[in-house]
Amino acid sequence: MIEFTEEQELIRESVKEFAQKKIAPIALDMEKHKEIPADIIKGMAELGILACTADPAYGGSGLNAVTAGVVAEELAKGDCTGSTCVFYLVQAAWGYLLNKYGTEEAKKEIFPKATSGDWFLGIATTESGGGTDVVGGKTTIKKDGDSFIVNGEKMYISGVREAVTNGGGHITIAHQSPELGSRGMTVFYLPLTAEGITPTYIDDLGREGISCGGFAIDNVKIPKHYILGEENKGFYIIHEGYEYARALIAVICAAAGLKSLENGMNYVKERKVFGKPLAKFQEINFRLAEHYTKLEMLKRLGYEALRAIDLEQEGKGNRFETSKIVAMSKMFASDWACEAINDVIQWQGAFGYSRECPDQAAWRAVRSFSLAEGTREVMKMIVARELLGKELTSYK
Amino acid sequence: MRYIVCVKQVPESNDLKFDPDENKVLKIGVSTIINPFDQFALEQAIKIKNEGDEIIAISIGDAETKSTLMRCLALGADKGILLDDEDFKDSDTFATSNILATAITKIGNYSIIFCGNSSIDTGSSQVGPELASILKIPQVTYVESVENVENGKVKVKAQTDEGYRIIESELPLVIAAIPPSSFQPNIPPLPKILAARKKPFDIWKTEDIEGDQSKFGSNGSVIKIIKLYKPPKREQGIVFTDEPNTAVEKLMELLSKDKVI
Numbered sequence: 143m144i145e146f147t148e149e150q151e152l153i154r155e156s157v158k159e160f161a162q163k164k165i166a167p168i169a170l171d172m173e174k175h176k177e178i179p180a181d182i183i184k185g186m187a188e189l190g191i192l193a194c195t196a197d198p199a200y201g202g203s204g205l206n207a208v209t210a211g212v213v214a215e216e217l218a219k220g221d222c223t224g225s226t227c228v229f230y231l232v233q234a235a236w237g238y239l240l241n242k243y244g245t246e247e248a249k250k251e252i253f254p255k256a257t258s259g260d261w262f263l264g265i266a267t268t269e270s271g272g273g274t275d276v277v278g279g280k281t282t283i284k285k286d287g288d289s290f291i292v293n294g295e296k297m298y299i300s301g302v303r304e305a306v307t308n309g310g311g312h313i314t315i316a317h318q319s320p321e322l323g324s325r326g327m328t329v330f331y332l333p334l335t336a337e338g339i340t341p342t343y344i345d346d347l348g349r350e351g352i353s354c355g356g357f358a359i360d361n362v363k364i365p366k367h368y369i370l371g372e373e374n375k376g377f378y379i380i381h382e383g384y385e386y387a388r389a390l391i392a393v394i395c396a397a398a399g400l401k402s403l404e405n406g407m408n409y410v411k412e413r414k415v416f417g418k419p420l421a422k423f424q425e426i427n428f429r430l431a432e433h434y435t436k437l438e439m440l441k442r443l444g445y446e447a448l449r450a451i452d453l454e455q456e457g458k459g460n461r462f463e464t465s466k467i468v469a470m471s472k473m474f475a476s477d478w479a480c481e482a483i484n485d486v487i488q489w490q491g492a493f494g495y496s497r498e499c500p501d502q503a504a505w506r507a508v509r510s511f512s513l514a515e516g517t518r519e520v521m522k523m524i525v526a527r528e529l530l531g532k533e534l535t536s537y538k
Numbered sequence: 539m540r541y542i543v544c545v546k547q548v549p550e551s552n553d554l555k556f557d558p559d560e561n562k563v564l565k566i567g568v569s570t571i572i573n574p575f576d577q578f579a580l581e582q583a584i585k586i587k588n589e590g591d592e593i594i595a596i597s598i599g600d601a602e603t604k605s606t607l608m609r610c611l612a613l614g615a616d617k618g619i620l621l622d623d624e625d626f627k628d629s630d631t632f633a634t635s636n637i638l639a640t641a642i643t644k645i646g647n648y649s650i651i652f653c654g655n656s657s658i659d660t661g662s663s664q665v666g667p668e669l670a671s672i673l674k675i676p677q678v679t680y681v682e683s684v685e686n687v688e689n690g691k692v693k694v695k696a697q698t699d700e701g702y703r704i705i706e707s708e709l710p711l712v713i714a715a716i717p718p719s720s721f722q723p724n725i726p727p728l729p730k731i732l733a734a735r736k737k738p739f740d741i742w743k744t745e746d747i748e749g750d751q752s753k754f755g756s757n758g759s760v761i762k763i764i765k766l767y768k769p770p771k772r773e774q775g776i777v778f779t780d781e782p783n784t785a786v787e788k789l790m791e792l793l794s795k796d797k798v799i
Contacts, residue, residue, distance in 0.1 A: 148604065148605060148608060148735075149608075149731055149732055149734075149735060151605060152605060152608055152609060152612065152726070152731045152734075153728055153731055155571075155605075155609070156612075156725050156726050156727070156728065156731065159723075159725045160725050188727055189725065189727050189728060190727045190728035190729045191728060194728065198729065203728040203729050203732065204732070205728070213728075
């Protein structure tokens with residue numbers, strides 16, 4: 143079991159205070175208004191949790207992965223809609239990638255705006271024809287003197303409206319040398335305020351406080367300093383960002399599920415049926431015990447995955463072991479959390495099915511995570527690949 | 539100027555658990571926070587702090603109490619002192635005040651000693667006044683705001699039953715602070731939490747403060763707790779959710795039936 147440092151516990155206390163006092167009371171309103179209020183974003187910035195993995199030299203808090211997980215856990219307990227969790231996690235995970243592979247010029251330009259909450263820093267790899275299979279994407283990037291020209295489209299992307307309206311952009315991947323497949327892809331930062339970007343919006347099922355959409359990319363010119371890492375090495379680079387996000391998602395799902403179980407426990411202890419509390423029915427207390435056990439296991443595995451990322455950063459880890467444990471942590475994260483929350487909805491009867499009930503919002507939010515940042519099925523492929531060897535992978 | 543802020547770590551939950559054999563509030567299994575009155579007192583010290591001034595946060599406790607002092611450092615205190623010794627265990631408010639007064643005397647050269655007016659766990663409101671008495675310095679209690687510190691004097695706004703009093707006092711003194719209902723405690727931001735570990739932090743025992751053991755812990759305590767128990771839980775009241783006119787009618791009917799009116 144992971145032991146947290148004194149600083150991590152203090153950080154937990156601060157984020158918990160912020161999430162419970164500022165976010166929880168207005169969480170369901172975020173879905174009604176389809177946005178995270180400006181004062182919440184400002185508060186997150188003042189707390190130092192936006193793009194928190196960026197180096198302090200660029201305005202970040204320089205958090206490691208486990209500490210970023212602590213922040214994610216407390217946000218997930220405070221925000222039943224998951225909106226601020228998504229707003230946080232993409233900037234933490236993809237900020238990590240920009241911090242590691244971005245140019246000095248890009249980091250100086252983007253991070254101060256992202257950490258202050260003025261800009262949104264997102265991730266846009268999915269296209270209408272492919273998501274987790276990034277090589278299946280059609281977007282291209284071509285060198286044009288000292289610049290690059292991007293063409294294509296991205297779809298089902300979080301935070302499109304935020305970046306288009308307030309500024310910022312998304313870390314993106316495209317084919318630079320299509321004939322080389324995965325070995326010919328380049329990762330770069332694409333500002334969504336650039337000429338040639340045409341956004342569209344999608345009405346998502348959950349996490350409604352943050353927008354979801356897509357954008358057409360028509361001859362968008364980006365400077366050379368927006369390229370992350372080496373050209374044509376993007377396929378490998380992008381997976382580090384994915385893995386960071388996946389491990390955070392495991393912790394978020396566990397925390398959202400455990401918070402919902404807490405709501406459920408409070409309910410079944412008070413609510414009486416046939417003259418006794420609901421909690422006394424074996425149907426309920428057995429299910430509670432099973433869900434709690436699964437979610438605690440999930441949380442611990444999530445933190446182990448984050449620790450693997452940290453160890454790798456410290457030169458003590460192993461790339462493939464990290465991929466495996468991260469995939470293991472995310473594989474059932476959404477499913478287990480959804481199952482638990484679904485039961486809590488059931489325990490609460492008609493109230494559970496109403497928009498007033500925070501758990502229904504949590505269910506809709508958590509449901510997205512078996513798709514976002516890599517599907518459940520691909521997580522299985524990764525684990526099996528590490529167990530059986532590359533020659534027996536199902537995708538080759 | 540040197541400001542010393544006395545802080546206490548208290549259980550977070552309103553649902554306190556007691557050890558009936560020892561007549562103690564149990565800390566195990568309950569998350570802890572800084573006493574909110576003490577955080578308010580610290581924020582008052584930070585408000586009046588000028589360049590060159592120093593704020594020292596001090597607390598009696600054990601290794602777990604360090605986190606409360608680290609929070610004070612993240613909020614803006616310059617130094618933390620944890621008073622952690624077996625001698626200090628089982629102190630009542632008088633022994634607590636003696637420990638704090640001895641440590642504060644050891645620190646020396648202080649202008650204002652800040653305390654929360656009360657703590658949310660035991661709530662005796664005694665430590666501030668006792669500290670002033672032991673140190674033979676003035677005290678002002680129920681202070682809602684420190685207005686200014688000028689020319690060796692401090693001006694404070696203190697609550698009374700009728701309203702407020704503006705009180706001026708010579709330094710040094712003890713201020714027991716009470717937050718207004720509108721008080722929203724600051725939340726320490728992450729970069730300041732990470733920077734807090736670089737600030738000075740001392741752990742002192744009896745010998746470090748050159749204290750008299752007989753005045754500390756159970757030896758120095760004058761209060762004996764006979765029994766510690768929870769008051770009986772109040773039954774949930776009746777809530778009328780009808781339209782106002784109907785609700786008033788129903789309320790009147792019930793009050794009349796119960797012979798309240």
